[in-house]
Structure formats: C-alpha cells, structure tokens
Amino acid sequence: MSFAFIRKRSKNYIVYLEYKDKETGKKVQKNMGSFEKKRDASKKLNELKDSIFNDELTLPNTINVESFLVDFLEKYKINLSITTYNCYLRICKKYLIPLLGKYKLEELKPIHIQNYVDDLVGVLTPQTIKIHINILNLALKKAYRLRLIRENVVDCIEIPRVRKFKNNIYNKENMVNLLQICKGTPLELHIFLASGLGLRISEILGLTWDNINFSENTITIDKITVRNNGSVILKSPKTESSERTISAPNEIIILLKEHKKKQLEAKLRGEIKNSSNLLFFDKNEQPIAQDVMSKKFNRFLKENNLEHIRFHDLRHSHVTLLINSKVPIKVISERVGHSNINTTLNIYAHALKEMDSEASDKISETLFKLG
Incomplete structure (x- = not known):
C-alpha cells in the first residue's frame, strides 16, 4: 500500500510518495515535487492521496x-x-x-x-x-x-450536547452526621472507606486482606470489581495511576481490625471459608457487584431520612473536604488515583473557585484593611 506525506527540506516543502518495490519488496520514497509555499505542497499532497485512493480502494462492494x-x-x-x-x-x-x-x-x-x-x-x-x-x-x-x-x-454530523454533570456532595456537617448514623450497621466500613479515603465503590469491593498493612496503616488499591457475562470478577484498575498505596486514618484501621476479627471468628466456627480473601463478599462468597452496593446505600439513606446522594458522591465529598482543608492538589490527585492533576482540577473546579474567592477576601483583609 502506498501513502504520501510532506517533509520540509531547507526552505522548501517536498511531497514524497512512499511505496513498496514489487521486485525487491523494499520501501521506496519518491520525490513528487518541491514547493516554496506549504499550501501548494498540501494541494499536491491531496491530489496524490486521491490518486492513491482511487487506485487502491479495497473490496468496495463486499464489506458492509x-x-x-x-x-x-x-x-x-x-x-x-x-x-x-x-x-x-x-x-x-x-x-x-x-x-x-x-x-x-x-x-x-x-x-x-x-x-x-x-x-x-x-x-x-x-x-x-x-x-x-x-x-x-x-x-x-x-x-x-x-x-x-x-x-x-x-x-x-452533530450530536446532542452533553450537559456537564454536577456532583452532589455532603458538606462537613452532613458527612459527620452520616458517619455517626452508619455506626454499627452493615454499611459502616464501606461508608468509612469511601468518606475517609475517597475510594471508588469498585475499589472498596475489590479489596483483599493482603491489601491492608496494619503495621504501616496503609491500604493498597490494585483490584476492582466488574461484571463480566453476568458474574462479578476482580480485575486490575483501568489506569496505572489507580493502582496506589495510601495512608489511612487510625479510625478506619481500627474498623478494619474489628472486621477482620469477626471474619476470623466466623471461619473458626465454620460459617465461612472466604478462599478469595475478600473483605466483602456475597452469600456465595463471591465479589459483590457495584450496583448491589449502590442499591443498599440508597435504601440506607431513605431509611434514615438522609439527603439522597450516590455512593460515588462520598468520594466527591471526600475530595472537596480535602481541598477546603488546603491539602495540596498534587497530594489529593495521587491519593484518589487520578492520572494527572488536571483531572482533579477539572472535576473539582467548583471547590477551587470557592477557595479562589476566599483567597481574594484574605488578601483584601491583609493588604487593604490595615487601618
């Protein structure tokens, strides 16, 4: 198959045709013209491409x-x-x-x-x-x-404009209230992990006990749950940046120790096997689907007359609280597994805008209200 391209040589733009020699099988580049102006070279290039296309169009009437x-x-x-x-x-x-x-x-x-x-x-x-x-x-x-x-x-073609999704978040007061209400419930640890670490629901459900380092108070995220042909499986996260090890508050570590102790006691009684070493599993000891956890969380909010948010919004609430607490954006980005800082800046522009306004008020108070 042949193709054409432009290459600048000194002050001129040269159009080349590259093709495979039928006898030797080697690639050959042929000069098809030299031009002082790029627009003239582009015109020649387009003509050459049309010629190539007309000669090399493959099976036009057989592929649907x-x-x-x-x-x-x-x-x-x-x-x-x-x-x-x-x-x-x-x-x-x-x-x-x-x-x-x-x-x-x-x-x-x-x-x-x-x-x-x-x-x-x-x-x-x-x-x-x-x-x-x-x-x-x-x-x-x-x-x-x-x-x-x-x-x-x-x-x-034109496609419908996608409205930018606005995340619903809990403020500090609502988050503290949620954490108090969920204590002692089956969702307590899930909510603490999402609220206190900003973990995605798939990351929480993909945790195994080897991900928890009790001596260092750290948690490693290296698996997520996904649906595959009707069953739920564990797989690596979508991006390398999502695989990370982060420090955890002591309150969450204590909850994890209690959860592990209960699992060990259940194992000793022969009630469970947990051969997959999962923190959370269903009645068949298989990974839990994300939508199942979302529905449980929705019911929990309704039963306790709490403002409706998605489980994933606990992650957004967590990040917003970190931003408002003046934690550096780079640290936040790495902790929540974003591929780069720009992702964090784009998603949480609303919180940063509030901080910008606050910064303006502070500089006004510091510099212009000295008297």
Missing part, C-alpha cells in the same frame, strides 16, 4: 457496516476493559448493527448517521448517544486508514 463492526470490535477489544468491551458489544448488537449494519461501507453517508442520532434523541441520554458515535468513529477511522472509505462520515 455489520461485518466490519464485528471484525473491528473483536480486534480492538485488547484496548478495552472487560466492562467497556461488553458495553460496546451490546450497543453494536442492539443499535448500530440493526439500524446501520445493512449499508455497505462506501455507501454510508452523513445523513444515515445523523438520522441514527436524531432517532435516539429522547430515547437515550446524550451521554449514551455519544458512546454510540464514539464506537462508530473508532471503526470508521480504521476503515479510512485501510482505504476502504473516502472519508469518515462521523466528522460531518
């Missing part, structure tokens, strides 16, 4: 969207987590293939994709529709690179 999507997803799943792959596969089978699968790749037009999006507006959320288009975009980008299509038609 359905067969290409299935093949693409099977090969691309190595880049996806189990949950994301299953989600993509479900979307392809339920929506993309039934509605777009019949079209041949080169026949797919922007209007087909736009109609697909418009038909789903009001049926699915903008966030979900965006996932559908992302799958299609990834697949068609590959089709374009393979010269199966002339353009990625996804680039031409």
Whole structure:
C-alpha cells in the first residue's frame, strides 16, 4: 500500500510518495515535487492521496457496516476493559448493527448517521448517544486508514450536547452526621472507606486482606470489581495511576481490625471459608457487584431520612473536604488515583473557585484593611 506525506527540506516543502518495490519488496520514497509555499505542497499532497485512493480502494462492494463492526470490535477489544468491551458489544448488537449494519461501507453517508442520532434523541441520554458515535468513529477511522472509505462520515454530523454533570456532595456537617448514623450497621466500613479515603465503590469491593498493612496503616488499591457475562470478577484498575498505596486514618484501621476479627471468628466456627480473601463478599462468597452496593446505600439513606446522594458522591465529598482543608492538589490527585492533576482540577473546579474567592477576601483583609 502506498501513502504520501510532506517533509520540509531547507526552505522548501517536498511531497514524497512512499511505496513498496514489487521486485525487491523494499520501501521506496519518491520525490513528487518541491514547493516554496506549504499550501501548494498540501494541494499536491491531496491530489496524490486521491490518486492513491482511487487506485487502491479495497473490496468496495463486499464489506458492509455489520461485518466490519464485528471484525473491528473483536480486534480492538485488547484496548478495552472487560466492562467497556461488553458495553460496546451490546450497543453494536442492539443499535448500530440493526439500524446501520445493512449499508455497505462506501455507501454510508452523513445523513444515515445523523438520522441514527436524531432517532435516539429522547430515547437515550446524550451521554449514551455519544458512546454510540464514539464506537462508530473508532471503526470508521480504521476503515479510512485501510482505504476502504473516502472519508469518515462521523466528522460531518452533530450530536446532542452533553450537559456537564454536577456532583452532589455532603458538606462537613452532613458527612459527620452520616458517619455517626452508619455506626454499627452493615454499611459502616464501606461508608468509612469511601468518606475517609475517597475510594471508588469498585475499589472498596475489590479489596483483599493482603491489601491492608496494619503495621504501616496503609491500604493498597490494585483490584476492582466488574461484571463480566453476568458474574462479578476482580480485575486490575483501568489506569496505572489507580493502582496506589495510601495512608489511612487510625479510625478506619481500627474498623478494619474489628472486621477482620469477626471474619476470623466466623471461619473458626465454620460459617465461612472466604478462599478469595475478600473483605466483602456475597452469600456465595463471591465479589459483590457495584450496583448491589449502590442499591443498599440508597435504601440506607431513605431509611434514615438522609439527603439522597450516590455512593460515588462520598468520594466527591471526600475530595472537596480535602481541598477546603488546603491539602495540596498534587497530594489529593495521587491519593484518589487520578492520572494527572488536571483531572482533579477539572472535576473539582467548583471547590477551587470557592477557595479562589476566599483567597481574594484574605488578601483584601491583609493588604487593604490595615487601618
């Protein structure tokens, strides 16, 4: 397969054609013109690309969207987590293939994709529709690179605007009240881990006893729970930054020791085996699904007449409290497992804005109200 590119040499822009020599099998680069202005070189490049495309278009009448999507997803799943792959596969089978699968790749037009999006507006959320288009975009980008299509038609469509999600959080008073009410309940340790360490629900449910270092008062997060074909399994976190070891408050360590003691006593009585060494497990001693824990937490809030928040919002509340307590952003970012500081800054811009206003008030008091 041939391809063309521009390379700057001295003051000129040179368009090259690279192809494989049929006799030697080696790559050859051929100078296709030298230009003083980049726009002239770009024009020549586009002409050359059109020529290459027309000569090398592969099997234009035999590949339809359905067969290409299935093949693409099977090969691309190595880049996806189990949950994301299953989600993509479900979307392809339920929506993309039934509605777009019949079209041949080169026949797919922007209007087909736009109609697909418009038909789903009001049926699915903008966030979900965006996932559908992302799958299609990834697949068609590959089709374009393979010269199966002339353009990625996804680039031409409009998708519903995704409203920025506003996190509900508990303030310090509400958090303290929650921790008091949950004491002695089955959710006590879960709530303390989320509120006191900012752990995600999947991270809490993925903890095993070898993750707890009682001598150093630290907790290592190296597994999460995910659903896979109807069962719940343990797997590595999505990103390297999510794997981390953090120090834990003494109050949480004490709760963990009590929890471990109860498990050991239950083992000695022959009531449980816990061969997976999990902190939390269901009646079959299997990892607990995230949605199961979320439902339990929702019921707990209702039964105790507490303001509704998601379990994940305990993590947001935790981070907001750290920001308000003037803990450095870099420390917060590393503790909660964000890939970089910008992620923390973007998610918790509201709290930082309040701190900026507070800083303005303090400088005003310090410098301008001396008299």
